[in-house]
Amino acid sequence: MLVYLIRRLLNYCILLIIAITLAYVIASVALNPLAIFDWTNPSIDRASVLRTLSNYNINPEDPVFTRFANWLGNIVTSWDWGKTPKGASINEEVSVRIWVSIRLIIIGTFLGMAGGVALGAWSAVRKGTLTDKSISVLALIFISTPPMVLAVVLQILAVKFNLATNTNFFEFIGETGNMGSYPGAALVDRLQHLLLPTLSLSLMNIATYSRYQRNLMLDTLGADYVRTARAKGLRKGKAVSKHALRNAMIPMVTYFAFAVATVFLGAAITEQLFGWHGLGVYGVQSITGQDINGTVCVVAFSGVCVLAGALLSDILVAAVDPRVRTN
Structure with missing residues (x-):
């Protein structure tokens, strides 16, 4: 019974990794953090916003798989799931x-x-x-x-x-x-x-x-x-x-x-x-x-x-x- 449960657990873990990877790619393609900013406001500096989003690893203009590698590295090394577009800790x-x-x-x-x-x-x-x-x-x-x-x-x-x-x-x-x-x-x-x-x-x-x-x-x-x-x-x-x-x-x-x-x-x-x-x-x-x-x-x-x-x-x-x- 124990061997059976361990084998099932390994299968589930592989499926979980695949699901999270797909979720990250889909979310990165479908969601655009730039959309939450009021670009009609002349005081907003687009370059500054993009730099901030790059620091948060959610800049839509950066390559998706580069962001995924950074995001995954932060989770593995420090269990850091990143920040919201407004800078709050996930x-x-x-x-x-x-x-x-x-x-x-x-x-x-x-x-x-x-x-x-x-x-x-x-x-x-x-x-x-x-x-x-x-x-x-x-x-x-x-x-x-x-x-x-x-x-x-x-x-x-x-x-x-x-x-x-x-x-x-x-x-x-x-x-x-x-x-x-x-x-x-x-x-x-x-x-x-x-x-x-x-x-x-x-x-x-x-x-x-x-x-x-x-x-x-x-x-x-x-x-x-x-x-x-x-x-x-x-x-x-x-x-x-x-x-x-x-x-x-x-x-x-x-x-x-x-x-x-x-x-x-x-x-x-x-x-x-x-x-x-x-x-x-x-x-x-x-x-x-x-x-x-x-x-x-x-x-x-x-x-x-x-x-x-x-x-x-x-x-x-x-x-x-x-x-x-x-x-």
């Missing part, structure tokens, strides 16, 4: 925004996974009942609702709740707000600002995962090994949890692994609407701001996340499915 920007995304996304993602699996399995066991039909309708409504619409609706309901109760229970713009002076006020304030965006993310995940889990559970509930276990006297709940659910989880763990890997960059809308400055928003801002180094750094982080997700998928499948471990 390392500092990304290091701050990674933790913002982690605080925002991790809880909502894992709540969505756990809730989706539980709800999907529960719905499958009650196939055809009013409960199953109600869950299916609600899940389809949430899946069909654009994330921005769901976030705005939650904000409207939160405002109405605050007005009706004459409180500020829901605080949902930014990471922090007006903190009180009581013990633990900082933690309470962060939890208040985290509640609504986490709810927005988790509801979408619960609805999506529950549909997958329900369909997989329906396949395993009618399998021969489940009927055999029941025929041998195993209680229904035990047969469902030990045999049906365990086997239905095998395809889901792969989906979960890649979902966790990509969710950091897939919540740009949620981050934007709730005022969180995470990696999703930063990725969009890097492209619109003609930021070559920032765009490539976000792509590289995304590639590392996918690589980690692929390895996590292999490990989780091995943990759930004993046949993989024996092979």
